Amino acid sequence: MGNRRISAATVAAVLLAASAWPALHFYSGRVRRWRRGAGATRHAGRLGVRVFGRGNPVLVLLPGIAASESYFGAAYDRLGEVATVVVIDPLGFGSSMDAGVSNDSFALGEHIAAITGALHALDLDLDERPLHVAGHSMGASLAIQWAAASEGDIRSVVAFDAPLFLTRAETDERVRHMGWFEALLSTGPLAHAVCAWMCRHRSAASLIAVALNPTMPAPIARDGVKHTWFSYIQSFEALVAADTWTGAVAELSGRGVPLLLVDGETDPVPVPGRARTLAGEFACVSASTHRGGHGLPLSSPGWCSDLLYRQISGG
Incomplete structure (x- = not known):
């Protein structure tokens, strides 16, 4: 009898979840606003890229950790009117997951070199064209540091929801603010075990990811499961948990490169006041907020696209 009660309760919970998922998915603003973006994904150098547009400036877009180029959907297609847009899967993620790199190849220098190599492989005449770069979350940190290391003609950097942490304690605190589930799966033995299972059962993991994220576009x-433990944890340590960005911000400011830090008003990840502090310290840094949490390029794609359009057009 007890077993039957448990089974009935389990079935009821499953049926309730199954009935709620379509409604949550259908009414999700992120789902309704997203469509797959222009251009086909292909490999350039060690990375998966999607290229579209014919404008003279080159715009590089970098998604965050455990994300892919699909994050920047059709709302960003209009940027192709004013730029040649290159959406890049960072090393070890998305279509760059199986790029033939070893387990210890996800340090900051490897990420930067891979982006530079991919852009050169595309033969875009970068020596003759202005460059803009934007990124989200981990991709925002990577955008800042790649731009600072680049010898190209960098005209602007836009960082959405950038995790600009100074200490590991600060990192842990901000991750905890995202919620107990995110904190539990960010680092540690459980996160490692979950990631290991995902790597062995990636098809099943992708279905579970869709089931657990009804308000997220399914693709x-x-x-989100297209990475390994090594690419995830080493990239997290190099680009999220480590203070590798302060020198890059100073470098960009010294070169007169505008850096715009854009945070969601309810985003729990950025340190409160950090963007404003940096804007007060460096003349070329500006700070802005927009309604939303830690996912502005997906939750407010039209607004983010318009912002980038103005940056590139000089208006």
């Missing part, structure tokens, strides 16, 4: 949720 984006599926792409």
Whole structure:
């Protein structure tokens, strides 16, 4: 009898979840606003890229950790009117997951070198064209540091929801603010075990990711499992947990490169006041907020696209 009660309760919970998922998915603003973006994904150098547009400036877009180029959907297609847009899967993620790199190849220098190599492989005449770069979350940190290391003609950097942490304690605190589930799966033995299972059962993991994220476009949720433990944890340590960005911000400011830090008003990840502090310290840094949490390029794609359009057009 007890077993039958447990089984009935389990079935009821499953049926309730199954009935709620379509409604949550259908009414999700992120789902309704997203469509797959222009251009086909292909490999350039060690990375998966998607290229579209014919404008003279080159715009590089970098998604965050455990994300892929699909994060920047059709709302960003209009940027192709004013730029040649290159959306890049960072090393070890998305279509760059199986790029033939070893387990210890996800340090900051490897990420930067891979982006530079991919752009050169595309033969875009970068020596003759202005460059703009934007990124989200981990991709925002990577955008800042790649731009600072680049010898190209960098005209602007836009960082959405950038995790600009100074200490590991600060990192842990901000991750905890995202919620107990995110904190539990960010680092540690359980996160390692979950990631290991995901690597062994990636098809099943992609279905589970979709089921657990009803308010997320399904292709984006599926792409969220396209990484390994090594690419995830080493990239997290190099680009999220480590203070590798302060020198890059100073370098960009010294070169007169505008850096715009854009945070969601309810985003729990950025340190409160950090963007404003940096804007007060460096003349070329500006800070802005927009309604939303830690996912502005997906939750407010039209607004983010318009912002980038103005940056590139000089208006």
